[in-house]
Amino acid sequence: MKYIPFLSLALAASVTFVACVNSSRKTVSEEDWIEQTLAKMSVEQKVKVIHAQSKFSSAGVPELGVPELWCTDGPHGIRPEVLWDEWVQAGWTSDSCVAFPALTCLAATWNREVAALYGKSIGEEARYRDKDVLLGPGVNIFRTPLGGRNFEYMGEDPYLAGEMAVPYIKGVQSNGVATCVKHYCLNNEETNRHTVDIDLDDRALYEIYLPAFKKAVQEGGSWSIMSSYNLYRGQHVSHNHRLLVDILKGEWGFDGAVISDWGGVHDTDEAIHNGMDIEFGTWTDGLTMGKTNSYDSYYLADPYLKKIRSGEVGTEELDDKVRRVLRLIHRTAMNQDKPAGSMRSPEHYAAARRIGDEGIVLLKNEGLLPVKPETKNILIVGENAIKSMIVGGGSSSLKAQREIYPLLGITERAEAAGASVKWVRGYVGSTDNSYNGVKSGQDLSESRSAGVLIAEAVEEAAKADLVLFIGGLNKSKNQDCEGKDREGLELPYGQDEVIRAIVEANPRTAVILISGNPVAMPWVDDVNAIVEAWHGGSEAGHALADVLWGDVNPSGHLPFTWPVALADCPAHQEGMAFPNDGKTFYNEGILVGYRWFDTKGVKPLFPFGHGLSYTTFEIGEARLSGKTIRKDGSLKVSVPVTNTGDRAGATVVQLYISDDEASVLRPAKELKGFEKVSLNPGETRTVTFTVKEEDLRYFDADAHAWVSENGTFTARIGCSAGDIATEATFTLI
Numbered sequence: 140m141k142y143i144p145f146l147s148l149a150l151a152a153s154v155t156f157v158a159c160v161n162s163s164r165k166t167v168s169e170e171d172w173i174e175q176t177l178a179k180m181s182v183e184q185k186v187k188v189i190h191a192q193s194k195f196s197s198a199g200v201p202e203l204g205v206p207e208l209w210c211t212d213g214p215h216g217i218r219p220e221v222l223w224d225e226w227v228q229a230g231w232t233s234d235s236c237v238a239f240p241a242l243t244c245l246a247a248t249w250n251r252e253v254a255a256l257y258g259k260s261i262g263e264e265a266r267y268r269d270k271d272v273l274l275g276p277g278v279n280i281f282r283t284p285l286g287g288r289n290f291e292y293m294g295e296d297p298y299l300a301g302e303m304a305v306p307y308i309k310g311v312q313s314n315g316v317a318t319c320v321k322h323y324c325l326n327n328e329e330t331n332r333h334t335v336d337i338d339l340d341d342r343a344l345y346e347i348y349l350p351a352f353k354k355a356v357q358e359g360g361s362w363s364i365m366s367s368y369n370l371y372r373g374q375h376v377s378h379n380h381r382l383l384v385d386i387l388k389g390e391w392g393f394d395g396a397v398i399s400d401w402g403g404v405h406d407t408d409e410a411i412h413n414g415m416d417i418e419f420g421t422w423t424d425g426l427t428m429g430k431t432n433s434y435d436s437y438y439l440a441d442p443y444l445k446k447i448r449s450g451e452v453g454t455e456e457l458d459d460k461v462r463r464v465l466r467l468i469h470r471t472a473m474n475q476d477k478p479a480g481s482m483r484s485p486e487h488y489a490a491a492r493r494i495g496d497e498g499i500v501l502l503k504n505e506g507l508l509p510v511k512p513e514t515k516n517i518l519i520v521g522e523n524a525i526k527s528m529i530v531g532g533g534s535s536s537l538k539a540q541r542e543i544y545p546l547l548g549i550t551e552r553a554e555a556a557g558a559s560v561k562w563v564r565g566y567v568g569s570t571d572n573s574y575n576g577v578k579s580g581q582d583l584s585e586s587r588s589a590g591v592l593i594a595e596a597v598e599e600a601a602k603a604d605l606v607l608f609i610g611g612l613n614k615s616k617n618q619d620c621e622g623k624d625r626e627g628l629e630l631p632y633g634q635d636e637v638i639r640a641i642v643e644a645n646p647r648t649a650v651i652l653i654s655g656n657p658v659a660m661p662w663v664d665d666v667n668a669i670v671e672a673w674h675g676g677s678e679a680g681h682a683l684a685d686v687l688w689g690d691v692n693p694s695g696h697l698p699f700t701w702p703v704a705l706a707d708c709p710a711h712q713e714g715m716a717f718p719n720d721g722k723t724f725y726n727e728g729i730l731v732g733y734r735w736f737d738t739k740g741v742k743p744l745f746p747f748g749h750g751l752s753y754t755t756f757e758i759g760e761a762r763l764s765g766k767t768i769r770k771d772g773s774l775k776v777s778v779p780v781t782n783t784g785d786r787a788g789a790t791v792v793q794l795y796i797s798d799d800e801a802s803v804l805r806p807a808k809e810l811k812g813f814e815k816v817s818l819n820p821g822e823t824r825t826v827t828f829t830v831k832e833e834d835l836r837y838f839d840a841d842a843h844a845w846v847s848e849n850g851t852f853t854a855r856i857g858c859s860a861g862d863i864a865t866e867a868t869f870t871l872i
């Protein structure tokens with residue numbers, strides 16, 4: 140009993156100590172901690188934290204208790220662990236993930252809530268894997284349908300891309316994991332991504348290529364940004380003074396860290412002075428493979444230290460970089476409030492399925508879909524019904540715990556409805572089945588000729604109640620793949636011939652495309668139903684079956700214009716090269732995507748924002764809250780939307796604005812609002828948009844300012860850029 144005083148003293152002391160630590164931790168603000176830590180760091184320690192120490196990590200300051208920073212790809216799921224200084228996977232058995240649908244599918248949902256769900260879910264998986272920075276989302280503008288990485292991005296319109304990126308960013312960062320929005324900027328093609336030197340007028344830069352990144356920074360609050368490989372006006376973007384210092388950090392007030400793309404840094408002096416904060420992936424002898432673990436020879440490593448020690452450069456820039464790195468570490472690795480995270484949970488699979496359910500786009504349907512109850516035998520034709528789309532495609536490649544291929548999902552659903560399913564190859568695409576050591580486990584080798592495969596498909600099609608052709612692109616080179624662009628708009632591997640043959644054998648044929656890009660459709664008039672199913676990830680087959688059987692009424696809408704021919708596209712006009720290399724000027728300027736098709740009167744195959752449903756909708760007359768709008772003012776435009784069909788469904792009401800009296804070139808109309816609306820049969824709801832005067836502005840390059848011109852404007856509202864149901868004119872005064 141005699142120990143009680145001592146024990147109580149010890150208890151009181153320990154309680155006091157914990158209280159002090161907590162209170163000291165709690166009372167020191169982020170900025171104070173940064174300054175205090177910076178003051179304790181030597182120059183060597185400062186240089187250590189501004190470049191990689193391994194393939195996906197940068198150093199902390201062990202002596203001061205500052206943790207390392209760990210990054211992971213990618214925008215669709217958490218990449219498997221790799222070896223310290225290798226791309227190849229480390230062979231862990233605990234790092235498989237849920238593969239979420241590609242971001243083009245997310246954009247096609249046009250649903251901000253789904254974007255938030257996506258970010259929260261993928262952020263939980265990154266958190267569980269103890270990663271501090273998720274290298275995504277990608278928001279580069281879809282400038283050409285040949286773009287190899289369009290599947291990782293969110294379409295052709297900067298407003299849509301930005302609106303969908305913000306909730307994703309907030310969702311990820313709610314887990315104490317930073318997003319690293321990429322690839323800032325003008326990385327719109329792959330083949331010569333390291334050497335293409337982009338130039339364009341400032342209107343196009345500010346109105347088309349920057350807005351999604353600006354929104355990601357100013358509204359999403361992204362804690363880091365990834366600089367792109369390409370050059371802009373002769374200077375690599377990873378150390379481009381105008382893009383990183385003047386615009387990103389100056390005009391936008393970005394307080395986070397700029398992380399280079401892997402191998403994007405090429406010059407020490409430029410990297411010091413032009414806003415590069417953390418150098419990753421450099422191949423020290425230029426862009427060929429350097430020696431292993433050569434991190435000290437990075438441009439911002441020993442070469443920088445040498446310049447400081449010689450007095451050639453000061454440490455002001457270094458301190459700014461270190462402050463940004465410490466801020467990123469404090470928000471992530473040192474974040475005391477972050478949740479535990481979770482991995483491969485039922486909730487994440489449900490989220491992946493919902494993103495697919497809401498993103499799949501019904502492009503055409505003349506009654507064949509949804510699958511009728513009397514359908515008893517279904518033929519599936521096509522390699523994409525069984526081919527893994529999760530392994531491959533570049534840095535977004537994943538090791539998923541499971542991948543429900545279309546064939547699996549459809550067979551499960553068909554059998555539940557008492558129907559049988561048969562699959563035939565139809566064509567041979569790619570036998571690729573591994574990436575960085577991750578294998579899909581599929582052997583897609585095929586000895587039969589194309590003719591034999593087509594004959595088999597035709598014979599089987601003639602016997603079926605319903606034929607589902609499942610093709611499109613894949614994640615191999617020159618398809619939907621990083622590092623190489625497509626070489627044409629056509630479907631590869633002779634798929635057009637297969638489609639024609641099976642449609643002739645059986646008109647009850649639907650074409651389902653698994654892709655991240657549009658393709659030419661010479662058979663479009665001969666096919667009853669066409670579905671764009673994107674790269675759906677782990678739950679691809681389930682989501683596709685949900686839509687085909689009508690368990691989910693499709694509500695996806697295109698995030699890009701679907702052209703008839705490549706020559707119709709603004710980036711492929713007469714005399715414009717593709718792929719580009721070296722000095723390249725974006726001649727089309729602000730007329731990207733539907734801005735081009737509308738303004739030039741070019742008819743697309745399917746317009747931007749297009750998507751059908753198994754029900755029908757009607758948009759009534761637009762009503763304005765006033766006929767005029769003043770500088771810095773706003774007005775409201777409302778429309779009644781009615782489900783005029785016999786089943787519940789959702790559509791996307793899109794608001795476009797036209798400047799009817801512009802003194803400068805302006806697109807015929809520009810997307811300025813959207814709302815996804817779910818309605819029961821017969822139900823009417825009023826959708827109201829607020830139009831702000833700032834929505835009417837264009838970027839005046841000479842004044843370097845956003846300006847609006849007095850005069851009349853027209854609000855155009857519909858369910859796609861090609862389906863405007865109602866208009867209302869108002870005047871800016």
Ligand code: GLC
Pocket residue numbers: 212213274321400401534
């Ligand atoms: C790649 C990609 C980038 C990725 C990084 C790390 O080259 O361009 O998106 O996050 O390197 O894998």
